[in-house]
Amino acid sequence: MSVIDSQTDICFHTWPGDKNKVGAIKPVFANVPARSSYDVVIVGGAIMGAATAWFLADNPDFQGRVLVVERDPSYENTSTMTTTSCMRQQFSTGLNVRISQFAADFVKNLRRHLHGAEYVPDLSIRSFGYMYLADTEEFAETLRASHAVQQQAGAATRLMTPPEIAQEYPFYALDDIVLGSINTVDEGFFDATAVFDALRRASRDRGVEYVSNEVVAMSCNPTGAKVESVTLKSGEIIACGQVVNASGPRADRTARMAGIELPVEPRKRYSWIFKAEKPLEVDLPLTIDPSGLHVRENGGGTYQVGAHFGPDPRVDYDDFTLDHSLWESEAWPIIATRIPQFEAIRLQSTWAGHYAMNTFDHNAIMGPHDLVENFIFLNGFSGHGLQQAPAMGRGTAEWLTYGEYRALDLSAFNYARIPAGNPIMEKAVI
Ligand SMILES: NCCCC(=O)O
Incomplete structure (x- = not known):
């Protein structure tokens, strides 16, 4: 279920863990x-x-x-x-890029794919992109290799130096960053x-x-x-x-x-939504911090975070228990360090889900x-x-x-x- 914020045109999801x-x-x-x-x-x-x-x-x-x-x-x-x-579309295998390209076409043309059914909404992709940030030359090399694969498959990925990132996205702290990678074509949020x-x-x-x-x-x-x-x-x-x-x-x-x-096997992943006291001026790409945490635009001054920390064991199929200490001890410090404007925020909701991890x-x-x-x-x-x-x-x-x-x-x-x-x-x- 979703509700459209008329000012931002971004969908607020009524996820299971969402208090709203x-x-x-x-x-x-x-x-x-x-x-x-x-x-x-x-x-x-x-x-x-x-x-x-x-x-x-x-x-x-x-x-x-x-x-x-x-x-x-x-x-x-x-x-x-x-x-x-x-x-x-930022994957390391060309086949996964092409799979997502079909997803973009399917979502943007959902009604046509479903043969004009009147109940099918017109959907678009909020293409704020994914911003991968590399803090080591080794990971930068991985991004460069993936960039070549993505280009070969027709993706519009751009590699960015820290000054280039700062120019377009001035809110990031980039002292430790050696390279960024982003694609703002058919990459971002969809309903x-x-x-x-x-x-x-x-x-x-x-x-x-x-x-x-x-x-x-x-x-x-x-x-x-x-x-x-x-x-x-x-x-x-x-x-x-x-x-x-x-x-x-x-x-x-x-x-x-x-x-x-x-x-x-099931692996637990945490999600949080927070509201920023001072929202960013531009949409926040789904930013993959070198720590592994990711945070993205969620509309209306709110942002969605996903992460896990430390060991990543198999969990029970029905284990969706929350560790409420993780937000303050792990997640928020990473976010506020990468985006200092997020030092003043209010946590709105938290939930846990599972990846079906192919080990x-x-x-x-x-x-x-x-x-x-x-x-x-x-x-x-x-x-x-x-x-x-x-x-x-x-x-x-x-x-x-x-x-x-x-x-x-x-x-x-x-x-x-x-x-x-x-x-x-x-x-x-x-
Ligand atoms: N699982 C994080 C968001 C989706 C993705 O992997 O692109």
Whole structure:
């Protein structure tokens, strides 16, 4: 849910942890599927599951029935609803740049992509950019290498010296900075909740069935090469042609039901929103401080921060506990040092969410398992999944329909690279 501030035209998100929240997505799903058999069962109805469901429903070559099973239709703790809701093209792999370029097109032309549905809002991207700040020559070299990759893929990334940064963004303290990198074309905030709402509604309008339930077990054929059915928490056994693992930070649990080990685990990330006594004169890019903390424009004199500090262990699937000391002891000092104008602020809200961290190479894991051929991965997005959902949903729907990727070759993200020990490392994970 979101509210537009008429002065800034920036959306204020009513995130689950936001004390200012004005509403919540209402659970509107049935609990029990209408049928006992589906061509595709999607485990997880957040942004990845919804995008896949839409692209399947939209494809005239796909004639099957689709069931989406979502364990919590309030989506309160999903990665989809607890993120910073931004997109960027500053990745270290060209494929990830192209994936985000499709996201930008999808968001800006959402109504056209959803064939003119009247309920789809006109959306834009608040392209304040991401500002990566390097405080070492080593990290500057990484930014230069990524810049070359991004340029090759058509991104408008600019490398900036500290004097150039100071000229355009005079509020930063830059004494320790050796290089910056920013792209202000199709990089910044977008209203992901509006996209998510539209995808769910559009897919349901085309016959996709969503249920509020949980897949708790899977049954395979005698050789273990095919998932034959999923068992729901309410006891129903649902036969499936293909099953898609779109279960976010719970992905390894879902994979284990089919006898598959998956290197994806929940990692806790904190978010804060603060109001500045003296807001900046210009939009604050999503600034990635060398400490790893990021802070961005949020509209109306407020700013959103994301970070974790110290060790980064796997956490329990349901662990969203807050450490309220972190704001004063860790986050705010970093922010006020980098942007002295933020020495006078008021904290407005705090929440915790999970990354579905791919511990193998911080990249997506997609497509079929090499042995369990009808088990399709859509996992491991490591904190950049929201912006990847349009391309990944489209690609997964293509795979389910044709057994191949068509619009964009995503086969580099196949599961087989994991047992083969061939990582495609994404260095730009924030
Ligand atoms: N996870 C931080 C914001 C989104 C991104 O990675 O671009």
